[in-house]
Amino acid sequence: xxxxxxxxxxxxxxxxxxxxxxxxxxxxxxxxxxxxxxxxxxxxxxxxxxxxxxxxxxxxxxxxxxxxxxxxxxxxxxxxxxxxxxxxxxxxxxxxxxxxxxxxxxxxxxxxxxxxxxxxxxxxxxxxxxxxxxxxxxxxxxxxxxxxxxxxxxxxxxxxxxxxxxxxxxxxxxxxxxxxxxxxxxxxxxxxxxxxxxxxxxxxxxxxxxxxxxxxxxxxxxxxxxxxxxxxxxxxxxxxxxxxxxxxxxxxxxxxxxxxxxxxxxxxxxxxxxxxxxxxxxxxxxxxxxxxxxxxxxxxxxxxxxxxxxxxxxxxxxxxxxxxxxxxxxxxxxxxxxxxxxxxxxxxxxxxxxxxxxx
Amino acid sequence: xxxxxxxxxxxxxxxxxxxxxxxxxxxxxxxxxxxxxxxxxxxxxxxxxxxxxxxxxxxxxxxxxxxxxxxxxxxxxxxxxxxxxxxxxxxxxxxxxxxxxxxxxxxxxxxxxxxxxxxxxxxxxxxxxxxxxxxxxxxxxxxxxxxxxxxxxxxxxxxxxxxxxxxxxxxxxxxxxxxxxxxxxxxxxxxxxxxxxxxxxxxxxxxxxxxxxxxxxxxxxxxxxxxxxxxxxxxxxxxxxxxxxxxxxxxxxxxxxxxxxxxxxxxxxxxxxxxxxxxxxxxxxxxx
Amino acid sequence: xxxxxxxxxxxxxxxxxxxxxxxxxxxxxxxxxxxxxxxxxxxxxxxxxxxxxxxxxxxxxxxxxxxxxxxxxxxxxxxxxxxxxxxxxxxxxxxxxxxxxxxxxxxxxxxxxxxxxxxxxxxxxxxxxxxxxxxxxxxxxxxxxxxxxxxxxxxxxxxxxxxxxxxxxxxxxxxxxxxxxxxxxxxxxxxxxxxxxxxxxxxxxxxxxxxxxxxxxxxxxxxxxxxxxxxxxxxxxxxxxxxxxxxxxxxxxxxxxxxxxxxxxxxxxxxxxxxxxxxxx
Numbered sequence: 001x002x003x004x005x006x007x008x009x010x011x012x013x014x015x016x017x018x019x020x021x022x023x024x025x026x027x028x029x030x031x032x033x034x035x036x037x038x039x040x041x042x043x044x045x046x047x048x049x050x051x052x053x054x055x056x057x058x059x060x061x062x063x064x065x066x067x068x069x070x071x072x073x074x075x076x077x078x079x080x081x082x083x084x085x086x087x088x089x090x091x092x093x094x095x096x097x098x099x100x101x102x103x104x105x106x107x108x109x110x111x112x113x114x115x116x117x118x119x120x121x122x123x124x125x126x127x128x129x130x131x132x133x134x135x136x137x138x139x140x141x142x143x144x145x146x147x148x149x150x151x152x153x154x155x156x157x158x159x160x161x162x163x164x165x166x167x168x169x170x171x172x173x174x175x176x177x178x179x180x181x182x183x184x185x186x187x188x189x190x191x192x193x194x195x196x197x198x199x200x201x202x203x204x205x206x207x208x209x210x211x212x213x214x215x216x217x218x219x220x221x222x223x224x225x226x227x228x229x230x231x232x233x234x235x236x237x238x239x240x241x242x243x244x245x246x247x248x249x250x251x252x253x254x255x256x257x258x259x260x261x262x263x264x265x266x267x268x269x270x271x272x273x274x275x276x277x278x279x280x281x282x283x284x285x286x287x288x289x290x291x292x293x294x295x296x297x298x299x300x301x302x303x304x305x306x307x308x309x310x311x312x313x314x315x316x317x318x319x320x321x322x323x324x325x326x327x328x329x330x331x332x333x334x335x336x337x338x339x340x341x342x343x344x345x346x347x348x349x350x351x352x353x354x355x356x357x358x359x
Numbered sequence: 360x361x362x363x364x365x366x367x368x369x370x371x372x373x374x375x376x377x378x379x380x381x382x383x384x385x386x387x388x389x390x391x392x393x394x395x396x397x398x399x400x401x402x403x404x405x406x407x408x409x410x411x412x413x414x415x416x417x418x419x420x421x422x423x424x425x426x427x428x429x430x431x432x433x434x435x436x437x438x439x440x441x442x443x444x445x446x447x448x449x450x451x452x453x454x455x456x457x458x459x460x461x462x463x464x465x466x467x468x469x470x471x472x473x474x475x476x477x478x479x480x481x482x483x484x485x486x487x488x489x490x491x492x493x494x495x496x497x498x499x500x501x502x503x504x505x506x507x508x509x510x511x512x513x514x515x516x517x518x519x520x521x522x523x524x525x526x527x528x529x530x531x532x533x534x535x536x537x538x539x540x541x542x543x544x545x546x547x548x549x550x551x552x553x554x555x556x557x558x559x560x561x562x563x564x565x566x567x568x569x570x571x572x573x574x575x576x577x578x579x580x581x582x583x584x585x586x587x588x589x590x591x592x593x594x595x596x597x598x599x600x601x602x603x604x605x606x607x608x609x610x611x612x613x614x615x616x617x618x619x620x621x622x623x624x625x626x627x628x629x630x631x632x633x634x635x636x637x638x639x640x641x642x643x644x645x646x647x
Numbered sequence: 648x649x650x651x652x653x654x655x656x657x658x659x660x661x662x663x664x665x666x667x668x669x670x671x672x673x674x675x676x677x678x679x680x681x682x683x684x685x686x687x688x689x690x691x692x693x694x695x696x697x698x699x700x701x702x703x704x705x706x707x708x709x710x711x712x713x714x715x716x717x718x719x720x721x722x723x724x725x726x727x728x729x730x731x732x733x734x735x736x737x738x739x740x741x742x743x744x745x746x747x748x749x750x751x752x753x754x755x756x757x758x759x760x761x762x763x764x765x766x767x768x769x770x771x772x773x774x775x776x777x778x779x780x781x782x783x784x785x786x787x788x789x790x791x792x793x794x795x796x797x798x799x800x801x802x803x804x805x806x807x808x809x810x811x812x813x814x815x816x817x818x819x820x821x822x823x824x825x826x827x828x829x830x831x832x833x834x835x836x837x838x839x840x841x842x843x844x845x846x847x848x849x850x851x852x853x854x855x856x857x858x859x860x861x862x863x864x865x866x867x868x869x870x871x872x873x874x875x876x877x878x879x880x881x882x883x884x885x886x887x888x889x890x891x892x893x894x895x896x897x898x899x900x901x902x903x904x905x906x907x908x909x910x911x912x913x914x915x916x917x918x919x920x921x922x923x924x925x926x927x928x
Contacts, residue, residue, distance in 0.1 A: 051825050071828040072836075078829050084822040088844040101831030145830070365834040369745030373738035373805060374761065380802040381768060384779030391778070445663060448656055459660060461915045462667055468911045469904040472865040472880045476887045477670040477900055480677065486893075488673055488689045520666065581772040584865050588887055602774040609778050610870055622775040630770065 001062050002026045003048070003153060003186055008057030010043055010210075017043040018054060019210035025153075030179055030187040032201030032218070034194060035233060040210040041190035045155045048188070049076045061152065074153075077146035081158040083138035085130040091117065091141045092126035098149045116148040117141075119178065136167040147178065156189040160196070175200060194236045198222055206230050223353040228345040231276050237303060239276045239339070240313035246270050251338070255309020257288055262335040265349050273348070276339035279303070279316035286332020295323040306331065392620035398613040410620035419596065420604060420621060424628065427600040430511060431579035434518040439572060441519065442526025443564075447556075450534045460531075467524040475588035478517045479504070482589070507597030510590050514598050517585050522578070526571055533567035534560075569640045576636060580629050601625045671901075678703045678897035685893050703894030707902065717899045720882035724862060727793055727878060731800030732808075732857035736850060738801070739808025744838055746809075747816035748824060762813055768806040773866040776802070784871055791875045799867050804857040811856060815849030816842070852917055855910055862907065879903050 003025040010018035017040050025031055033041045046052045048059070050071035059066045066074070077098075085094050092113055099109035117126060120140040130138050139159060146154060160168040179187055179200075191197050197204050198218045205215040206225075214221055214230045225231035225239075232238035244253040247270045251259040290308030297303070297320050304315040304323060308331070315331060323329065340349040395406045414420055449459055466474070481487045482503035490500040503513045541563065545555045583602035586592060592599035592607070599607075605625060609618025676691055677684075684690045684697030693699040707717045745751070746762050753761065780799055781790070789795030819842065827837035868878035877885075883903055886896045 049825075049829055051828070070833070071825075072831050072833050074829075076829055078826070080822050080826070082820065082822060084820065084826050086823065086827070086841055086845075088841075097827075098830035101836075149830070366745055366749035366751070368835060369741045369749070369838070370751055370761070373742030373765075373809065376738055376801060377765065377768065377805055380798065381771070381776070384776060384783055387782070388775070388779045391782075441663075444659070448660055457915065459664065461911055462664055464915060465671075465908055465911045466667055468859055468863075468907040468914070470863040470865070470880050470883075470907065473883050473900045473903050474670055476883060476896065477674045479887065480893055480896070481670060481673055486685060486689060488669075488691070491689050520670070524667075577770050581774075583774065588884060602772055605774045606777070606870075609774075610781070615778055615782075618778055622772075622778065626772065626775045629772065633770065 003066070004058075004060045005048075006058045008047065008054045008059065010047060010052060010054040016210045017052075018047065021057070021210070021212055023205065023212060023215070025186045025188065027152075027186055028183050029202045030189065030200060031203050031205055032197040033188065033190040033205045033207055034192070034197040035190070035207035036192060039207040039233075041207055042157050043210075044207070045078065045157050045188065045190060048153060049078055049155060050074050075149075075151045076153045076155060077149045077151040078155040079139070079142050079146045079157065079159045081161045083130070083135060083142055083162070085138055085141050085145070087130055090127050090129055091122060091133065091144075094130065094141055095144045095148050098145060102149070113144070113148055116144045119147070120144045120174070136163055136171065139163060139171070143178070150185070152185060154185050154187045156187070158190050158192065161192070172196065172199065194222070194234045197234075204234075206233055208233060219353070224347060224350045225339075226347045228274060228276065228341050231339060231341075231347075235278055237279045237314045237316065239278055240282070241341070242275045242277070242310050242313070243272070244275055245272045246340075251275065251335070253310045255288075255311075257310050257333075259333060259335045259338075262338060262351075264336070264351050265338065265340050268340055268349055272343050274341040274343060274345065276341060277313075277333055277337060279314040281334040281337035282313070282315040282331055283334070284315070284317060284329050284331055286330050288331045288333070290329055290331050292323045292325055292327050292329060294325065295321075304329070388619045388623060391616055392623055394616040394619075396614075396616040396619075401615070406616070410617050411624070413617065414621055414624055417621075419599075420601070420624075422596065423599045423601045423604040424625070426511075426598070427580065427582060427602075428632075430515060430518070430598075430600065431576060431582060434515045434522070435572060435575045435579050437515065437519050438523045438526045438575060439568070442523045442571075443530050443568075445523070445527045446530040446534050447560075450531065463527050464524050466521050467528070469521075471521055472584045472588050474521060475517055475585045478513075478520070479589055482513055504590055505594055507594060510594060510598045514582075514585055514589055517589060518579070518582070521585070522575060525575060529567060529571040529574075530564065533564050537563055565644045569637075569644055572640065573633070573637055577633060580633065674897040674901050677893050678895075678901060680894045682892065700894075703892070703896075703898040706895045707899055715882075715886065715895055715899065717879075717882060717902060720877045720879045721902070723793060723876055724868075724879035727796045727800060727868075728858055728861035731797045731804055731861050732854060734797070735801050735804035735808045735857055736854055739805050739853065740812050740843075740846070740850065741838075742805075743809045743812030744816050744842065746813055748821065762809075765806050765809040765813075768802070769810075777866065777870045780867065780871060791872050793876055795871060796868065796876065796878070799871060800861050800864065803864060803867070804861055807856050807860060808853045811853035812846070812849055815846060815852075819845060848917075851913075855914060855917075859907060859910060 005021055005023045008018050008021040009016070019040075021040075021044065033044065035041050043052060047054055050069065054067070085091075086097060089097065092110070095113035095117055096106075096109045099112060100106070104112075114123075114126065117123065120143055122137060122140050122144065125133060125137060130141060133141065139162075143159065146156075160171055163171065189200060191200075201218045203216065204218040204221045206213050206221060208229050213233075214226050221230070222234055225234050228239075228241055232241070242253045244251055244257075246252075246261060246265070246268055249261045249266075251261055251265070253259070253275065288308055288310060290306040290313075292304055293307050293312070294305035295302065296305075300318065300320060302317045302319065302321045302323075304317065306313055306315055306329065337351050339347065339351065342348050390403065392410055393405055393407060394403050395409070396402060396404075445463060449456065449463070482489045484490060484500065484503060484505065487503075489503055493499070493501055502509050504510050537560070541559045542555065545559050550558065581602055582600045583606065586598050586600055586603050587606075590598045592603050596604075601621075602625075605618050605621045608614050608621060676693065679693055679699040679701070680690070680697050681700045681702055690696035706715055742765065746758055746765075751758055751761060756764075784790040784792075784795045784799070787795070789798065823845070824834075824837045824842055827841040828834065832840055863880070864878075865880040865884065868881045869884070872878065872881065880903070883896070883899050886899065
């Protein structure tokens, strides 16, 4: 029993929002769709909900055609990134709305709506209108309205993106419990943040420019992104990519940087390659001279945007440090964490999977 | 074949009604304009373009048109200048703000013909207060409605009374939505009130000014009711506007065919000249 | 300097206020006059300059064949204005919602063209439509009747209602209707259950505009009615002759514009709450 999409194409004004998308979603599982803004994530959700119509392709739910069913007859629920509620209804009436449309009696709908509102932590706010709630509370109402239907398909379109950091963390924790109660549903969750995708998802689908570029178990995708594009999308900050060659047991990068060939790359033949390295796998204790272009502090980490002979790259350092823009730092690369990509951008060799310490 | 679905439920009723009430009559008028339909011989015959030839030589029509242009442009410009001035006056806080604003709005809400009737009693040369006021100010009494030039000015006066509030309303809304930053910048530069107005306020208000001027010009180009009540187009034809002249030919003399050709010509001229004015104003604005 | 500026500012406001108030005050004082207060030249202050009388107001109600009938036209005007406003609002709201939410294609016409078609009707001078309307109503047998006037007024008011509402709907996020559809409403249900309840301020503004324009129309009321049906502006203008006593003329004028003065207060309310800016842009 599953939702199956095959060869879906959706174009608008000459732009391909979905380009030959084929996916299968199984019941009781949570899928996170990871991709940059405009990668086609929202369009995919809207197509599943029936709000947009593909020019080509098929969509079936439990073996039955789903494309010709109008929005209001599909069993879907959706949470938008904007906090969309019905402004003229109280929180309780908002949550009761879909139940009443489905023909449930008033009393029963009210009982169930109250229970779900309590479940998202909104007991005591039932009679407030959305305008009188905070952003986080509004999004909880929207979530409750989506959950209360017990729809076959639950769609969440970057539900946390417009919330502040603290609320986001808190709601993300809650999600894990909330989704546990949706055993029969297909849950599809889009995000631009790799950490969120990996933390939530059973399975990750990476999208870029309307195409699915990789899918699989979240850690597998993280550990072995099949293309450079995928490696960039699934890391935040994006994975650094350097051009270079392998010859005589060494990696030669631009700017005369020479590294010993690590064991996981030694089966590669000699020739030109592109090499990937996460920002966290560079450190400031080496001899590659680089100029600081930008320095930002995120939480307890320092993110440096650097430029040197090997190109532009990003370095991630634990702890909070101040660097003057234009100053010079000396950087080293961790050869054991280097990804090898072909010149065309396909993964040819990955380092050993990381242990669970990453979060 | 048109496939009907939910979305047509929304648009079609209104669209069909509008097309039925406007487009069909307009097409019918077009047909009528090629007929000699009048009180003697009502009905649709075909006389070709004779009506159009006649209107081309009908100086009374062209005079009415130029008179209309003068009165419309004149009154709209005066409304704009006064409306802008008033909006600037009440822009910043003043005492009795609410009361003053409501009072400034009232004229545009009230029925033009009815207020014109009142104005006619005000402008009455021996019994109205207008000449009392003029005399208190030390001038000779005026022939408000009985000489050509004064009658035109009287019509403009009443139009200004009626419609300045509309300019005021739009321009005030525009002023209230202006950003603060340019004013701080101007204050830092030490610009005086006068320079601040011409280098900051006026350019920022250009878009809404163009909008307000166009809307008022469109409305003013229909000018007729005020004229009908105040002067009946007189004295002579001194205040006769296009609409009023067509009204006389069509619904008073019952020369339906000729009036149809007049009204279509008038409509086309209006659309063309208003489009040119709109283009010129927006072009000027884009260049500034 | 500052004081002089302030003095000039309030002087200007005072001058304009007097100009605006002049016709109303003049009509008010005239309405209490009798022939003595009018025929000898302008008088202004009751008791001092003339003996006030309620004669002008009394004749507004026709009793026993005496006086001017203003009540009948008042009721006719109210019926025509309110019915046409209601119908225009209904049709205009639906059309505006459609134009704001769906994409249409009628031949080479797209949404923006159709919206322009609606709004562009405001450019049409009434006289251009007068002759065909006259013939159309004659053909339909609706000349000189209230239903005929309602029909014509819809042509006048529908563009206004559509114009205001398109702008209003464009400001309601599309996702709200989509959410309603996801929650089980078909497009019509989404409109009725979710969009309409959230559109009341816009409908109020559009309704006020319709009522003002409908109530104030003189031209069609004048050219399309004769004896059976008479609307208020026509009735008042009919008094516009040298024979009519000014006092009853003034009283009837004041009674006619009174509802509009009340509406002006509501419009100011919208103006200060910022809703107007959205509605007129």
